[in-house]
Amino acid sequence: MATFQLKHPENRELLGGDLLAQCLHALGAKVAFGIHGGHLDAFLMGCADVGIDLVDVRHETVAIQAAEGYAKVSGRVGVGFITANSGFCNGLPGLATAFADRSPVFVVTSSPPLRDAETNCLQGFHDQVVLAKNVTKFAHRITNVGEIPRLVSLGWRTTTAGAPGPVVLDFPIDVLFTPIANENIAWGSLTSPPNALPGPDPAAIDDAIEMWRAAARPAIIASTGARGAVNELLKLAEATGTPIFHSTKFSTAIPYEHPFRAGGARRLAALRVNRSLPPDFILLLGARTGLMLGGRSGAIIPHEGCKTVHVDLDGSEIGRSLPVDLGIVSDVGLAVAAMNAAVAKNPFRSTEEWIRSALGLKSIRAPHNEDESVIVEDNGRLHPYHAMKKVYQCIPNDSTVIIDGGECGGWAMQLLEEAHAGLAIASTGYLGFLGNGWGYSLGAAIADPSKLVLSIQGDGSAGFHIAELDTYVKFGLKIVTIIMNNSVWGMSQAGQDIIYGYATAKRPTVALNPKAKYEVVAEGFGCTSAVKTLEALDHAMDKLVHAQGPGLLNLVVSDHPYQDTTKAMVGQTDDPNVIVVPYYDNIPKPYYKDSKQAVNGANGAKGG
Structure with a gap:
């Protein structure tokens, strides 16, 4: 095992917080997202000394979401820090989404001194480890300063072992502020080489290639x-x-x-609508079946x-x-490399007709949305389709696109090919969690400042963490933040209208404030901002894209029509x-229920 050299800070003792920071740095942490809390000061000072950049946010949920966005874009473990109890409880939603979406996030929290357990002390009511167990891969409280390297390295490796996911380590404040005795340190696997990734069974690769060769209409979903x-993969x-x-969920690069x-x-899904033959072979690569x-x-x-054929690190997801x-x-990388080696021995013969059919799907447009006569709806607001299309056409190629929201997210996904994005992420994930996009965007921008x-x-989603x-x-x-402002919870209103009737006057809890001026909020925080009609979007987007720093566009759009995905998800039928x-x-x-029952309902219902 390679040796680990502790760095002693100038003019003060080496404390548990320094040891924690130095361990994370040795494991590869470059940045951490969070909010200050006095419990964490020994750790934060250690980060500053060792060179871990600290990005302090305005809400702990966003800190974890930013660590998650950073992980998705960089491919490295994201690090977050949240203070005891109040901060930790604010961070729980971030842990919940990271767990559901299999994101490798390492979260540092703190708690009152060990001696003060169950004394009604400051920020000591909830047992954070107990709360974290159901939304993490691993949660543990460190009770001995010498065990920090062993447990930190264990937690770090756990974030990426098998199916990735979040880890929480709780460092009581007295442990973080305790001086280090070198002879009592348990180093664990801190300086061991990273775990080797699991590779595929060669026989399974051969079976997959055999199925693939027999197919006339193969597709890869990544x-x-x-x-x-x-x-x-290419x-x-x-x-x-x-x-x-x-x-x-994720567009890949x-x-x-x-x-x-x-x-x-x-x-x-459009193949069935067009009465074309669907795929007869699908290779799923790191893509879970279900919602997405x-x-x-x-x-x-x-x-x-x-x-x-389904390739995944987590065997429990298969089937x-x-x-x-x-x-x-x-x-996935090792499996694809093995498939390439197998294919090279005996090249495939591709089906040109299928390739043209499949690739042609990305050019399909909804005819009623393409109608230029409905750029502005009867209510004087922009048609959301045309507004979103114009926004995408105004951003640089290879940008990173983070999609939040419900109804607006549907428009954004439908038009995504217009963006020519380098990477696109649906931040709502498997929980349908609105507001994630604020943290994801922060993490993405830190991970790759060039984009x-x-x-x-x-x-609706804008209100969570503006x-x-x-x-x-x-x-x-x-x-550049785009708020598609239609003054309602769009998907909620759509569901009520589709099920209960478009003419109904009863629309419980779907209205938002039509007077909200998000561009004024943005200006208050020092952002470049704009609110424009479609005709002026080119100028507004050019201003925001080329501004020094962040910008926001209050894009006022109509709450009609509803996105086709929303209609499909509601599933209304006359049956x-x-x-x-x-x-x-x-x-x-x-x-x-049949015509006979309608006439003579008293006879009872048929079984079925």
């Missing part, structure tokens, strides 16, 4: 787990003549101009006539919601034998 395998697509789709980039996987891939509907991954013909538990970050918000504009300004970040379950698959009624 997501977050394929983030670091882009070059090998090589595989070219060698097999297979279009690459991405999940809604497939270049926009690459000939096998086919866009979002949701477009595969059409649930159990079969619209994206067909139920019949299609072989599915979770859909049948899988072959599961391969492996790092413009376009943060798309609805006026104070982070202050953070963007403080750190001079190139983040009397179906129970409409908004946002999930509809279910059959426990009895059949």
Whole structure:
């Protein structure tokens, strides 16, 4: 094991907080997101001494979300710090989303002195480790200063072992402020080489390639787990003549101009609408079945006539919601490299007709939205489709796009190909968690300052953490925030209208303030801002994109029409034998309703 040299700060003792900071630095931490708390000062001073950049935010939820966004863009573990109890409870939503979305985040928190347990002391009511257990891969309280390196290295490796996820370590304040005795330090695996990634079973690779060769209409669907395998993935697509789709959650970094980039996987559902044949082979790479891939509907991954091969680090995800013909538990990069080696021995013969059909999906546009006569709706507000399209056309190629919100998120995803983005992330994730985009955008901008970050918000999601504009300004970040302002909770209003009738006057709890001036809020925090009509969008976006620092556009749009994805998710139907379950698959009624029953309902319902 390599030796670890402790660095002693000038003019003060080496404390537990210094040891924690130096351990994180040795493991690769470069930046940490959080909010100050006196419990953490020994650690924060240690970070400053060792060279870990500290990004202080306005809310602890955002701190964890920023660490998560940083991890997704950089491919490294994201680090967050939140103070005892009050700060920790604010950070819980961030942990919940990181756990659901499998993001490697290492969170440092603190607590009262060990001796003060159960004394009603300051910020000591909740047992943070107990609270964290259900939303982390590992949560632990360090009770001995000498054990810091062992447990920090254990926690750090746990974030990326198998399915990635968040880890919380609780450092009581007395442990952080305790001086270090070198002879009592348990170093653990702090300086050991990183864990080797698991590779695929060679026999499974051969089986996958055999299925693939037999297919006439193959497709690749990649997501977050394929983030670091882009070059090998492109090589595989070219060698097999297979279009690459991405999940809604994460676009991967497939270049926009690459000939096998086919866009979002949701477009595969259009094949049925167009009466075209669907894929007969799908390779899922680090992409979980479920919400982001059409649930159990079969619209994206067909139920019949299609072989599915699923590659994932987490074996428990393989076959979770859909049948899988072959599961391969492996790092995606290693699996794809092995497939490339197998294909090279016997090249594929691609199907040109299928390739044209699949790649043509990304150019499909909704006819009613393309109608230039409805750029401005009857209410005088911009059509959201045309407004979002114009925004995308005004940003530099290869920007990072972070999509938040409900109804506005649907428009943003539908038009994503217009952005020519280098990377796109749906921040709402598996929890449908509004407001994540503020932290994700912050983390993305810190991870890659060379790229413009376009943060798309609805006026609903905007209200959660708009104070982070202050953070963007403080750190001079190139983040342009677009607030699609329609003065309602768009998806909520859509669901009520579709189910209960568009003419109904009753729309409970969907209204937002039509007088809100988000551009004034932005100016108050020191952002460049604008509020414009479609005709002036080019000028407004040019101003924001080329400003020194962050900017915000209050983009006033109509609350109609509703996005097609929203309509599909609501699932309204005239079938009397179906129970409409908004946002999930509809279910059959426990009895059949027919014309006879309508005439003679007293005879009772038929079983079914």
